[in-house]
Amino acid sequence: MPQTTRKMLNLTVCFLPLFLAVTARAQTVAVTPQNGATPTLPATPANYRRLADEVEANLQQHVLAMWFPRAVDRRLGGFWQNFNEDWSRGTGSGRAVVYQSRLTWLAAQAALRYPQRAAEYADYSQHGLNYLLNTLWDKQSGGLFWSVDENGQAVERNGEKHVYGIAFGIYAASANFHATRDPRALDLAKRTFVWLDAHAHDARNGGYYEALTRAGRPILAPPATPTEPQSDFIGTRYGFKSMNTHIHLLEAFTALHEIWPDAALRARLQEVFNIVRDKIVVESVGAMHLFFTPQWQPVPDHDSFGHDVETAYLLIEAAHALGRRNDTRTWAAARRLVDHALDWGWDEENGGFYDAGGAFSSPRLTDEKATEKIWWVQAEGLNALLLMHGKYGRQSPRYWHAFMKQWQFIRDRQTDNRNGGWQATTTREGASIAGRAKSDAWTEGYHQGRALLNVSTTLRQLAKSAP
Numbered sequence: 001m002p003q004t005t006r007k008m009l010n011l012t013v014c015f016l017p018l019f020l021a022v023t024a025r026a027q028t029v030a031v032t033p034q035n036g037a038t039p040t041l042p043a044t045p046a047n048y049r050r051l052a053d054e055v056e057a058n059l060q061q062h063v064l065a066m067w068f069p070r071a072v073d074r075r076l077g078g079f080w081q082n083f084n085e086d087w088s089r090g091t092g093s094g095r096a097v098v099y100q101s102r103l104t105w106l107a108a109q110a111a112l113r114y115p116q117r118a119a120e121y122a123d124y125s126q127h128g129l130n131y132l133l134n135t136l137w138d139k140q141s142g143g144l145f146w147s148v149d150e151n152g153q154a155v156e157r158n159g160e161k162h163v164y165g166i167a168f169g170i171y172a173a174s175a176n177f178h179a180t181r182d183p184r185a186l187d188l189a190k191r192t193f194v195w196l197d198a199h200a201h202d203a204r205n206g207g208y209y210e211a212l213t214r215a216g217r218p219i220l221a222p223p224a225t226p227t228e229p230q231s232d233f234i235g236t237r238y239g240f241k242s243m244n245t246h247i248h249l250l251e252a253f254t255a256l257h258e259i260w261p262d263a264a265l266r267a268r269l270q271e272v273f274n275i276v277r278d279k280i281v282v283e284s285v286g287a288m289h290l291f292f293t294p295q296w297q298p299v300p301d302h303d304s305f306g307h308d309v310e311t312a313y314l315l316i317e318a319a320h321a322l323g324r325r326n327d328t329r330t331w332a333a334a335r336r337l338v339d340h341a342l343d344w345g346w347d348e349e350n351g352g353f354y355d356a357g358g359a360f361s362s363p364r365l366t367d368e369k370a371t372e373k374i375w376w377v378q379a380e381g382l383n384a385l386l387l388m389h390g391k392y393g394r395q396s397p398r399y400w401h402a403f404m405k406q407w408q409f410i411r412d413r414q415t416d417n418r419n420g421g422w423q424a425t426t427t428r429e430g431a432s433i434a435g436r437a438k439s440d441a442w443t444e445g446y447h448q449g450r451a452l453l454n455v456s457t458t459l460r461q462l463a464k465s466a467p
Contacts, residue, residue, distance in 0.1 A: 040397075040400065040401045040404045040405070041404060043389070043393065043400050043462075043466070044466065045462075045463040045464075045466045046463075048459045048460070048462045048463035048466065049459070049460065049463045051407065051459050052455075052456045052459035052460045052463070054407075054411065055407070055452050055455050055456040055459065056452070056456045058410075058411065058415060058452055059448075059449065059452035059453065059456065061420070062415055062416075062420055062421050062422060062448075063106075063421070063422070063445045063448055063449050063452060064106075064110055064121075064445070064449070065420070066087065066420055066421040066438070066439075066445070067079075067103060067106070067439070067444070067445050068107060068110070068120075068121070068124050069124065070083070070087065071083075071103060071439070072124055072127055074127075076093065076095075076150055077095075077127075077130065077131045077134070077135060077152075078095045078100050078127075078128065078131035078135065079095075079099065079100055079103045079127075079128060079131075080093070081094070081095065081096065081099050081439060081440055081441050081444075082437065082439060082440050083437065083438045083439040083440075084437060084438065085416075085419060085434070085435060085436060085437065085438060086419045086438075087419060087420060087421065087438055090437060090439075090440070093149075093150040094147055094148065094149050094150065094441075095131065095135070095136070095147060095148050095149075095150075095152075096146065096147040096165070096441040097132075097136050097144050097145060097146055097147065097165040097166070097168060097169055098164070098165050098168050098441065098442070099440075099441050099442070099444050100128055100131055100132060100136060100172075101128070101132065101165075101168035101169050101171060101172035102168060102172070102444045102445070102446035103124075103128055103444055103445065103446075104125050104128030104129055104131075104132065104172040104173075104175070104176060105125075105168075105171055105172040105175045105176075105446060106444075106445050106446055106449045107121045107122070107124035107125035107127075107128065108121070108122070108125040108172070108175035108176045108178060108179040108180070109175060109179070109449065109450070109453060110124075110449075111125060111179040111180070112178060112179050113453060118179075121179075122179055122180050125175070125176050125179055125180065126176070126180060126182065128172065128176075129172070129173065129176045129182065129184065129185055129188070132144065132169055132172065132173065132188060133184060133188055135148060135152040136148060136169070137188070137192075138154070138159070138161075138214065140214075141214050141215050141216060142191075142195045142216065143161050143166060143192070143195050143196070143199065143212070143216055144161065144165060144166050144169045144192060145159060145161060146160060146161055146162050146165050146233055147441070154214070157229070157233075158213075158214060159213075159214035160211065160212065160213060160214065160219075160232075160233070161211075161212040161213075161214065161216070162210060162211055162212065162232060162233045162234065162245075163196065163200050163208050163209070163210045163211075163212070163245050163249065164210065164233070164234050164242075164244065164245045164248055165233070166192060166195075166196050166200075167196075167245070167248045167249045167251070167252040168248065168252065169188070169189075169192050170189050170192050170193055170196075170252040170253075170255070170256055171248075171251060171252040171255050171256075173185045173186070173188040173189035173192065174186075174189045174252070174255040174256045174258070174259055175255065177189065177259050178258075178259065186259060186260065189256050189259070189260070190256075190260055190262075193253075193256060193265060195216070196208070197264070197268060198216075199212060199216035199217070199218070200212060200216070200218060201268070202294060205294055205295050205296060206271055206275055206296070207241055207246060207271070207272065207275050207296070208241070208245070208246070208249060209241070209294070210232060210234075210236060210240075210241060210242060210245050211232040211233070211236075211238055219232070219238050219239070220238070220239045220294075221238055221239045222237060222238040222239065223238075236291060237291070239294070240291050240292060240293060240294070240299065241291070241292040241293070241294060241296070242290065242291055242292070243276075243280045243288050243289060243290050243291070243292075243304075243307060243311075244290070244307065246272055246275060246276055246280060247276055247280075247307065247310065247311050247314055249272050250269070250272045250273060250276050250314050250315075250318050251314050251317070251318075253265060253268055253269040253272060253318075254269060254314075254317055254318045254321045257269050257321050258321060266322075269318065269321065269322065270322060273315070273318045273319070273322065275296070276311065276314075276315065276318075277315055277329075277330060277333050279292075279296050280292075280311075281311065281315075281333050281336075281337065282359075283332065283333045283336055284336075285336070285340060285359055285360075286308070286336035286337050286338075286339050286340025286341075286343075287303040287308060287337075287340050287359045288303065288304070288307060288308055288311060288337070289301070290302070290303075290304065302356045302357065302358060303340075303344075303345075303356060303357055303358060303359050304355070304356050305341040305344070305345030305353050305354055305355065305356060305357065305377065305381075306353065306355055306356075306374065306376060306377030306380055306381070308337040308338070308340060308341045308345075309337060309338055309341050309353065309377075309380045309381045309383075309384035309385075310380040310383075310384070310447075311334075311337060312333075312334035312335070312337040312338050312384045312387065312388075313334075313380070313383055313384050313387055313454075315330050315333060315334050316330065316331065316334050316387065331391065334384075334387075334388075335388060335391075335392065337384075338384050338385065338387075338388050338399070341353060341381070341384075342398065342402060344357050344358070344359075344360065344361065344362050345357055345362065346402065347371075347373075347428060348405075350409060350413075350428060350429050350430060351405035351406055351408055351409035351430075352373045352377075352378055352381070352405075352406065352409040352410075352413075352414075352428075352430070353373075353377050353378060353381045353406075354370065354371055354372075354373070354377075355370075355372070355374050355377055356370075357370075365428070368427065368428070371427075371428040372425050372426065372427060372428065372433070373409070373413075373414065373425065373426045373427070373428065373430065374424070374425050375414060375422045375423065375424050375425070375443070375447070375448060376447035376448070378406065378409065378410050378414050379410075379422075379447040379448040379450070379451035379452075380447060380451060381406050382403065382406045382407060382410060382451050382455055383450070383451040383454050383455060385399050385400075385402050385403040385406055386399070386403050386454075386455050386458050386459070387458075389403055390458060390462060409430060410422075412430070413426055413429075413430025413431075414426060414430065416432065416438075419438070421438045421439075422438075422448055423436065424436045424437060424438065424443050
């Protein structure tokens with residue numbers, strides 16, 4: 001690829017313009033925690049640069065080097081999914097669209113980030129794209145299968161599909177096109193969006209139905225036989241809509257819009273953006289509903305702190321794509337999400353976010369399971385906290401203080417400095433839990449990869465702009 005093209009791609013990668021646009025001069029005083037712990041490092045250019053180096057090293061050593069080329073399966077195609085705690089290969093050789101898409105996306109982002117290794121990472125991403133195109137795409141009915149066996153056959157629930165997985169296929173193909181300019185990637189992303197919109201869009205109520213038959217018909221009620229699954233692949237009761245699917249549709253449509261500014265796509269991006277910000281997020285509280293009727297009536301359930309902080313970032317990213325990077329209402333909603341997670345889901349003693357709690361309650365500290373620290377929640381928290389510091393650091397030291405504690409927890413406890421990679425789950429204090437897999441259908445390098453890419457970029461930009 002010509003060097004001029006490489007430079008252009010590096011400047012247009014999805015997360016970079018967002019942070020360059022919103023970073024602000026942050027205060028440079030040290031913050032002394034109320035519990036008497038060691039003061040947080042001051043937010044100075046030197047500390048920004050030092051932390052950027054630490055984050056970048058973690059990205060290269062504990063994310064990219066763990067999956068690539070270890071996960072690349074040249075015999076069956078796609079990526080191996082199952083790795084044990086020590087990174088030995090686990091059992092099972094199936095392939096799920098979410099995992100395959102996320103590694104395809106991650107390899108594409110690495111190709112954009114590291115010009116000296118661009119050909120290598122682009123090859124890994126192309127390997128994943130080929131699997132999406134040749135195996136996971138349903139040549140009979142269209143759309144992407146949720147999963148296939150080692151022979152490429154969709155056997156789970158009669159080839160049932162899910163909008164959540166399809167969204168990640170769009171996300172991966174869009175990133176691959178950014179990195180490779182392969183027209184097959186753009187074609188797959190566009191074709192998948194068109195199929196999704198034709199089969200799953202809810203024209204009456206807005207948003208998307210989620211579980212689909214192989215032919216693409218929405219599944220609007222649970223099976224009558226109680227022995228059959230009553231909930232879909234991501235845990236949503238059949239016939240209902242979810243926060244989880246729609247925030248990732250927002251993510252996918254944002255990525256596709258950057259490479260294909262189609263009018264119909266933009267309308268759907270705007271629609272999903274409004275649904276997430278104005279229906280899913282309860283702005284006055286700073287929490288999100290998890291489940292909804294098709295008419296968008298919320299169904300009571302817990303609050304997911306990890307999704308709250310993730311959505312704060314995704315809303316700002318989407319607003320940027322829509323040309324509304326300084327939209328006051330969106331920034332207010334994003335900030336409330338992060339503030340609420342800090343109020344109720346933050347562990348000030350050890351650092352790190354808990355997975356879930358109530359709208360106005362934290363998990364009980366005596367409940368060991370409820371207070372475990374999950375890798376993806378910590379990654380999304382790190383990303384969102386620095387985003388808030390960049391925007392509001394002049395107003396409050398809260399985000400920088402929490403960011404520092406979050407990074408220290410990730411660096412010293414969530415990272416497995418013995419075997420490599422991130423521990424999928426730790427205790428509240430950050431102790432390892434023996435036997436937890438490093439990689440499976442739901443555990444890969446996407447959350448921490450994106451967070452570390454964004455954070456290292458933002459820290460270097462803050463170093464340039466700080467007084």
